Amino acid sequence: MINRRTLIGAASATLIPGHAWGxxxxxxxTPAGALQGTTEGGMRVFRGICYGRAERFRAPVPVPAQTGIQRADAFGPVAPQSGGRYGAQSEDCLFLNIWTADARPTARKPVMLYIHGGAYSGGSVTDPLNDGQVLAARGDVVVVTVNHRLNAFGYLYLARLDPRFADSGNLGQLDLILALRWVRDNIAAFGGDPNRVMVFGQSGGGAKIATMMGMPAAKGLFHRAATMSGQQVTASGPLNATARTRAYLGKLGVRENDLDALLAMPREKLIEGLAAVDPILGGGVYFGPVLDMKWLTRHPFWPDAIPQSNAIPMLLGNTHDETRAFVAPGSAKMRDLGWDNIAERIAPELRIDILPEWVIAEYRARFPNWSPEQVFYDATTCGRSWRGQVIEAEERAKAGAPGWVYQLDFGSRTDPRRGAFHSLDIALVFGTLGAEGSQTGTAADARAASKAMQDGFVAFARTGDPNHAGLPRWPRYGLDKRATMVFDVRSRIENDPRKWQRELFARVPYIQPGT
Known part of the structure; x- marks a missing residue:
């Protein structure tokens, strides 16, 4: 008999070619009920644990304790999104997964809870790069990965149009907070310490963490935070968010005074609406957390680091060549790039209001031997992707909050043109060097970079400090030296790397994309 679990298992099994299901x-x-997982590579693994339910555009609610033994041997469906690379999709997508070596309450191991990237519109922790087995085994930690609602299902701001949907602009965040509550209440049964929960996430996952640091509902649910190329200095303003909602509704042909039509539509139709043109940025409509004055009552890192989370140790990182992931070296934009057209092409990629001709001239004077391609990628990385992390680290340093900063210099081994591009650090931290989608390679150099990153993250989860015997001394980030761990084949500390670029772009206000 083919049932829902069979279909989900079949879909998820295809995600990790050759994976030996245990x-x-x-x-x-657990307090939530009895859960039966599998054993794989000496690890206890539990997939597809439901932590909540939710009606469309409404806040999630906990799942009542289950009677009997519930199977936890297959990934749950992923959040609805464009494309189907991660397997079966469903609005019923509030599932988490656990890897542990010792499922006894007395084990009290650190907990590392991962939130996936994909901005706020795509992605899933069912990606093979996010498999927790190697990290849990190497670090002797409990690894948890979480799926939650995305795009219109998680962040469509309807509150100003219909009071029934007062929570709608931050539903994806509320899902994550509910998952953290589930972990607080149940993780001890899997050998985890509910008082040592570290959240870490890449790209959009890091941004979601930065946002949660400013949400009162998340207070006390995690005790360390690590963001990997993911910042959220400001949230979406409610007026801009409403304008985006109107553009989305217009794409679907829904009147804003009749949102029942939106409730009745199949999820596939709602996904089609994501192609609406963003009225603020252009391109596809942006979704993200909203300053709704209910769940999010101030910006996470403006005008300062929110005091609520300043006692939480924080690790902030970026890659050296972030934008080589967004603008491919072989793309049309780069193919005939020269000094005669670089200003025109770089302007929309900087995402800040700065004179591109001036930026190019400054770079050429500073780095006379650089090619147009080198200038393009360095300027867009420093002006667009790195800037938010600098601001967050600075604001925490001003507040005396414990923080450490890293930069990944280890570059792609399968396509060296991409360098240390956005997302390359996922495989290094998880140790999934040979997984589908990894570009690290599996040679000794990749293993060395991975060991340095994994051991730093594990030490941070364990003690709230990333220092360990295998790394040079990693000082806290301060405004005097700006000490930064540069992860590479041989990792090292540099003080104020890219100081010139930091000061160059600090001349203009930073505007968080989408807000």
Whole structure:
């Protein structure tokens, strides 16, 4: 008999080619019910644990404790989104997964909870790069990965149009907060310490973490935070968010005074609406957390680092060549790039209001031997992707909050033109060097960079400080030296790397894309 679980298992099994799904083991008994996972590579693995339910455009609610033994041996469906690379999709997507070596309450291991990237519109922790087995085994930690609602299902701001949907602009955030509450209440049964929960996330995952640091509902649910190329200095303003909602509704042909039509539409139709043109930025409509004055009552890092989270140790990182992931070296924009057209092409990629001709002239004077391509990628990385992290690190340093900063210099081994591009650090931290989608390679150099990153993250999860015997001393980030760990084949500390670029772009206000 083919049932929902069979279909989900079949879909998820295709995500990790050659993955050896393990044998069932004795169930783990938790306050949420008894859960039966599998054993794989000496690890206890629990997939597809439902942590909440939600109606469309409404806040999630906890799942009542289950009777009997619930199977946890296959990924749950992923959040609805464009494309189908991650497997079966459903609005019923509030599922988490756990890897642990010792599912006993007395083990009290650090917990590392990962939030995936994909901005706020796509992605899933069912991606093979996010498999927690290697990290859990190497670090002797409990790894948790979480899916939640995305795009219009998680961030369509309807509150100003219909009071029934007062929570709609931050539903994806509320899903994550509910997942953290589930972890607080149940993770001890899997050998985890509910008082040592570290959240870490790449790109949009890091931005979601930065946002949660400013949400009162998340207070006390995590005790360390690490963001990997993911910042959220400001949230979407409610007026801009409403303008985007109107553009989205217009694409679907829905009147703003009749949102029942939106409730009745199949999810596939709502995904089609994501092609609406963003009235602020152009391109596809942006979704993200909203300053709704209910769940999010101030910006996360403006005008300062929110005091609520300044006691939480924080690790902030970026890659050296972020934008080589967004604008491919072989793309039309780069193919005939020269000094005669670089200003025109770089302007929209900087995402800040700065004179592009001046930026190019400054770069050429500073780096006379650089090619147009080198200038393009460095300027867009420093002006667009790195800037938010600098601001967050500075604001925490001003507040005396414990923080450490890293930069990934280790570059792609399968396509060297891409360098240390946005998302390359995922495989290094998880240790999934040979997984589908990884570009690190599996040679000794990749293993060395991965070891340095994994051990730093694990030390941070364990103690709230990333220092360990295998790394040079990693000082806290301060405005005097701006100490930065540069992860590479041989990792090292540099003080104020890219100082010139930091000061160049600090001449103009930073505007968080989408806000």
């Amino acid at each position: 044998q069932s083991t004795a169930p783990v008994r």
